[in-house]
Amino acid sequence: MAIAKAERLMNLALCLLGSGRPLSKRELRSSIEAYLEVGSEDAFNRMFERDKDDLRELGMVIETVENLDGDVGYVARRDRNQLPPVTLDVEEAAALGLAARVWQQARLAGAASGALQKLRAAGMPLAPEEGEAYGALEPRVPAGEAAFEPLMLACRDRRPVTFDYRRSNAARAQTRQVEPWALECWRGHWYLAGWDRDRGAERVFRLSRISGRVRSRSGAFTAAVPDQVAVRGSVARWAGEEATGQARIRLRAGAGYPLRARATGVAAGAAGPDWDELEIPYGHGLGAWLAEFGPDVIVLEPAELRADVVDRLRAVAKG
Template sequence: MATARAERLVNLVLCLLSTRQYLTAERIRGIVPGYTDAPNDEAFFRTFERDKSELRDLGVPLETGRNSAFDSVDGYRIARRDYELGDIGLEPDEAAAVALALRLWDSPELTGAARGALLKLRAAGVDVDDRAAGAIEPKVRTSEPAFPALLGAVQAGRVVTFDYRRPSAAQSQRRTVEPWGVVAWRGRWYLVGHDRDRGAPRCFRLSRVVGEPKAQGSAGVVRRPPEVDLLTLVAGEQRDSPPRTPARLWVARGRAQGLRRRAEVVDRMRLDGVDGEVLELDLMYPDSAASWIAGYGPDVVVLEPDVLRKSVYEAHLGAAAAALGPRAEPGEVLG
C-alpha cells in the first residue's frame, strides 16, 4: 500500500471515529486530508468507494445511515463500541515475548510498527517488560535496500523484476520472479519464489540484489503453493557449502596480520611507492568478506576478482561519506 493511501485511510478512520453523526461523502471530502486533491468529482468518488471497500476488508465496522428524515443522502461513521479493542490480558511470559519481538527487527520500517504496537499495549495497561528479553539478543537485520520493495511485492502478490549478482560473477543479470515470501536464515534474508527465467523455484539473497526491484502486473496474481515450505527451500539450498572464490590481494609489508594468517604469499609487489606482498586466499562468502577486508583500509588492495574490488571500494566510500557528514559533496569523498 502506498504511503499516501495509507495516510488517507488513517485520516478517514480518525474522522469517522471522532463524530457521532453520519458524515456525507461531500463533507468527508472537505475535511479529510487526501481527498481535497482530487481533480474532479468522478475521481473523488472512485477513490472514496475504493477506500470504503478497503476499510471493510480490514474489518473496520463502517456504518451507513442518515441523521434525520430530511437528509437526502447517506452518511458514514464508525461506532467506537464496535471498533475499539477489548481489554488485553497477557501473562508475564507473553508480555516478554512481545518485547522480544520488538527487539528482533532492525529496520526503520518494521521498528516503527513494532514500537507503535508496544506503546499501544502499555497504554492499554499491559506491563510489557522489555528487560526480560535482555538475555536473548536476536538480530535479523533488514538493512538491505531491496527488502521493502520485495516484501511489498510478496504482500501484493505481484511479479517482481530485479538485477541479481552471483558471488563469482562480475556483472548482474535481470531476473523475473513470482515471489512467495521473504525468509531469514542464519542471519541473512532470502527471497523465495518461482524464477520465470529458470522455470523452477529459486532462492535469492537480498544482499546480492542490485538496484531497486520493480513490481509489475496486477496484484493478487502470485500465490504461494500451499505445499511449499519456504524455510525448507532456503535451508536445502544452503545445506551444501558454496564454491570458494579465489582472491588476490596486495598487502602492505608488516600489515594486516589477521588476513595474512588465512592467505598465502605468492609474490612481492610495490604499489604506489609502498612495499608489500601479493596474497592469495579462497573466500566462501565474498559479500561478507568485503566488509572484513575493507576494515584494513589502505593496507589492503583487492587485485582480483573485480566484484570483490568494487564491493571493498564502495565500503570505503561509505565510511568516508559517514566521516565527512551529511553535507559532504561526492568530490570530497572521491578526492
C-alpha cells in the same frame, strides 16, 4: 497504489469516527483529498462504495442514516468501534519484549519499540526490571541489507520488483524481474523466494547478492502464489542440503567449520599437516557453497563438482 489506498481508507475511517454526526457523501468528498482528485461523480461513487465495503470487511461498524437533509449520511460511532482492552500476563509480555528485540538491527526497530511503549503506557507488565530476567536471551535477526525492507513490503503488498543480482559464479550482476513470495533467514543470511519472470520458474535469491536499488513495478502477479512457501527447503535444495551422493574435498586445517559439521568422514592430516580430507554430502548447489571458502578448499572428486568450483572462482577473479 497499495499505500495510497491504505491512506485513503484511514482518512475515511477518521472522518467517520471523528465527526460526531452522520456525514453525507458530498461532505466526505470535500473532506478527503483523495476523493477531491477523482474526476467524475460516478468514479467517486464507485470508489466510495468500495472503500466503505473494505472498512466494513475489516470490522468497522458504519451506520447508514436515512433522510439527513434529503441525503443519506454515514457515521461510525466510537462506542461501537472500540476494541476490547488488551491484557497480557507476565510470560506473554516477556515474549513480546523478546520479539521486539529481534528487530533491533532492522528499520522495524522503531515500530517495535513504539509498540512496546504504548503497551507499557497502558499498564502492561513490560517494566525494565521484569525484562532483566530474560537478559541472557539475546535474539537477533540480522537485516542489514538495503534490499530487506523494500522486499518485505513487496511481499506483503504482492508487488512485482526488479533488481540487479549477481550469482556466485558470475562476474557481473544481471537484472531480474521477480514476483516476491516470502523472505526467510537461514544460517545467518536472508533469502527471497519468488517467481522469476524471465526464467518462468521459482527461484531463491540471497539478499547479500542484490546490488543497487530494489524497484517496485505495477501490475498483478502472473504466477499463482503457493499456499505454503518453503523458503528453507528451496534454499536447502540449491545449497546441496538434499544430497544425491558423496564428495571428497581437501580442507585447510583450522578452517571451514561449517563443512566439518556436515562431514561424514574426516581424515586429519591426510595430505600433510596443513590439510585434512573430508567426505561430505553432495547435492545441487554445493559448488556455490564450496567456492565461498576460496583457497581453503580443494575439491578432489567428483570431477564435475571440481570443475564447477573452479569455474566459479575464475569468474570471481575476472570480476
